[in-house]
Amino acid sequence: MTISDLRRDFSGDTLSASNTPSEPISLFAKWWSEATAKNVKDINNCALATSSLTGMPSVRMVLLKGWSDLGFEFYTNYESPKARDLLENPKAELLIWWADLARQIRISGTVAKVTKKQSEAYFHTRPRESQLGAIASRQSQILDSKETLIKKVETLNETYKNQEVPLPENWGGFIINPSKFEYWQGQPSRLHDRIIYEKLALEWKKFQVFP
């Protein structure tokens, strides 16, 4: 078997203009509950694409930590390269791929920081080790050795012994306020179904597009 022989024929419910709602969030809710019911592994894993003002794109995985009519949230270091991109060019796309269901969802729009209160609330739900890790990590900066990081976490553990770990200033959430969704359902013979929703003048418009 060579790489050019690798292929999988997909199947799944059909997706068309006539069997989808007029707005995208209720379809997200339906797909999310179907993925939950099917125990899709790593359901909240998504790829986040950002771009610097020079136009250089970057993509990396993040964990989706909340979604509603208001937007889609993830948490990160506010001094990381992704955050720098988002602060200078507050636009992004999230991509979710649920292989077991042969479903891809793309969500793009404008990005803003969530409130400090929201970041605080989420930060304190994280395990203590993750909280200490968030303070210790200068995300994406050069690390001389793993030892340095481990020592930093141990020191912080002592500093905050018997205390709540405080939310660091440089850590928190972003929320994407979507203006475009794409729902992709794999189908046999590469005749996949794709439905796009675009917000135009505050109204959602829906299109079916070629695969």
Ligand SMILES: Cc1cc2nc3c(=O)[nH]c(=O)nc-3n(C[C@H](O)[C@H](O)[C@H](O)COP(=O)(O)O)c2cc1C
């Ligand atoms: C499955 C998975 C989930 C991840 N979730 C997050 C996350 O929620 N937040 C985060 O900052 N980094 C997360 N990461 C690490 C990022 O992919 C990335 O390595 C890191 O944030 C640095 O990205 P940047 O240099 O582009 O800012 C995750 C990585 C993987 C593989």
